[in-house]
Amino acid sequence: MINILDLTKEELKQWMVENGESKFRGEQVIGWIYKKVFNFDDMKNIPSSLKEKLKNNFSFSIPEIVEKYVSKDERTIKYLLKLRDNYIIEAVLMKYDYGNTVCLSTQVGCRMGCKFCASTIGGRLRNLSNGEILSEILVMEKDCNERVSNIVLMGTGEPFDNYDNVMKFIKEVNAEYGLNIGQRHITVSTCGIVPKIIDFANEKTQVTLAISLHSTTDENRKKIMPIANKYSIEELLEACRYYIKVTNRRITFEYSLVKGVNDSIEQAKELSLLLKGMLCHVNLIPVNEVKESGFVRATEKDIEGFRKVLENNGIEATVRKEMGGDINAACGQLRRDYVEKMRDKDVWVR
Structure with a gap:
C-alpha cells in the first residue's frame, strides 16, 4: 500500500x-x-x-517509538523509531531558548563510510521516503506535545544520497497547509557529493547547506572520509563557490576535531587559507568517540586554539554546543546498541 x-x-x-x-x-x-x-x-x-x-x-507508515531517552537537563530527547518493516532509525529533539530543533534521519544506515560516524557501520540498508522523514517530526511533536520550529538533516544517512525524497520532504514540510517550517529554519548536511551540491544550488532554496569537511588535505581527508577518493577538496570547494554565487547564501563547514589527526594549529592555518574570501562559517565539532574508529576527541585547549586561529584569520567559527551526551546522543550509537540487543533476544530488527 x-x-x-x-x-x-x-x-x-x-x-x-x-x-x-x-x-x-x-x-x-x-x-x-x-x-x-x-x-x-x-x-x-x-x-x-x-x-x-x-x-x-x-x-499510515508512522514509526513506533521503541525506546526514548531524556537527558538529565530534559533539553534533549533521543528517539529510537521502528518503521513498518522493522528497520530502526534515530531522531533527536533538542530544546533551545529560541525553539525546538529536530535532527532527522534520511536513510536506514549509511554507505558513505566516514570513520568517525557510528551510523555508517553496516552500510546503507535503504532510503527513507519523504513521508517517512516527515513522520519522524509528527511522532516527536505528538509525543512531547510541542511544536518543532527548526530541522537539521544530520541524522543517520547522507541526505544527498537520497536526493529526490529529501527535496520532496523539504517542500512538503515548508508548505503552509502542513508544518509550515520556513526554509531558513532547515539545514541539510552533506559529506560532499559534488554533483548534488550543484543540483541543490540550482534549486535556489533558502535552506542552509552544511558541508562535512573535516580535513585540509586530500590525503588526510581520504583517511577519514571515503568520499574524498571521488571528489577532491578543490572540486568540493568549487561546487561550494558555485552554490554561494547562485544563492548568495552562507555555507557552514563542519569540522570534527580528532586528537592528533586534524586538530593542529598548522591545520587551522591551512583551513583558514582554504576558506579565505568565502561566504562561510565553520562549525567546530568535538568528535564523538566511536570505539571502532579509535578516534579520540581533541582537548578543550586544542579546540579553542584551533578556533582562535580561524577567528584571527577572518573566518567566523564556533564550537558546537554539546547536548545529550549523557544519553549517548551521537548519531548511530543507540540504534546499533538496540539492534544488537534485539538480536541477542532473537528479535528481527535492522
Whole structure:
C-alpha cells in the first residue's frame, strides 16, 4: 500500500478526483494528518464510503517509538523509531531558548563510510521516503506535545544520497497547509557529493547547506572520509563557490576535531587559507568517540586554539554546543546498541 504521508496535498486531491471524490476531500484528509490523526476512522468529517476507499489504498507508515531517552537537563530527547518493516532509525529533539530543533534521519544506515560516524557501520540498508522523514517530526511533536520550529538533516544517512525524497520532504514540510517550517529554519548536511551540491544550488532554496569537511588535505581527508577518493577538496570547494554565487547564501563547514589527526594549529592555518574570501562559517565539532574508529576527541585547549586561529584569520567559527551526551546522543550509537540487543533476544530488527 501507498504511504499516504508520501503524497502532497495536490497529489491527494488529484487522487480524489480520479476516484470519484471532490478535491476538497483531499484537503480535509491532509488537515487531519497534521492534527496527528493517523487513523481514517477517526477523521470525523470524512464519509464512510471514502474511509473505506482510503483504507483499501493507503496506509499510515508512522514509526513506533521503541525506546526514548531524556537527558538529565530534559533539553534533549533521543528517539529510537521502528518503521513498518522493522528497520530502526534515530531522531533527536533538542530544546533551545529560541525553539525546538529536530535532527532527522534520511536513510536506514549509511554507505558513505566516514570513520568517525557510528551510523555508517553496516552500510546503507535503504532510503527513507519523504513521508517517512516527515513522520519522524509528527511522532516527536505528538509525543512531547510541542511544536518543532527548526530541522537539521544530520541524522543517520547522507541526505544527498537520497536526493529526490529529501527535496520532496523539504517542500512538503515548508508548505503552509502542513508544518509550515520556513526554509531558513532547515539545514541539510552533506559529506560532499559534488554533483548534488550543484543540483541543490540550482534549486535556489533558502535552506542552509552544511558541508562535512573535516580535513585540509586530500590525503588526510581520504583517511577519514571515503568520499574524498571521488571528489577532491578543490572540486568540493568549487561546487561550494558555485552554490554561494547562485544563492548568495552562507555555507557552514563542519569540522570534527580528532586528537592528533586534524586538530593542529598548522591545520587551522591551512583551513583558514582554504576558506579565505568565502561566504562561510565553520562549525567546530568535538568528535564523538566511536570505539571502532579509535578516534579520540581533541582537548578543550586544542579546540579553542584551533578556533582562535580561524577567528584571527577572518573566518567566523564556533564550537558546537554539546547536548545529550549523557544519553549517548551521537548519531548511530543507540540504534546499533538496540539492534544488537534485539538480536541477542532473537528479535528481527535492522
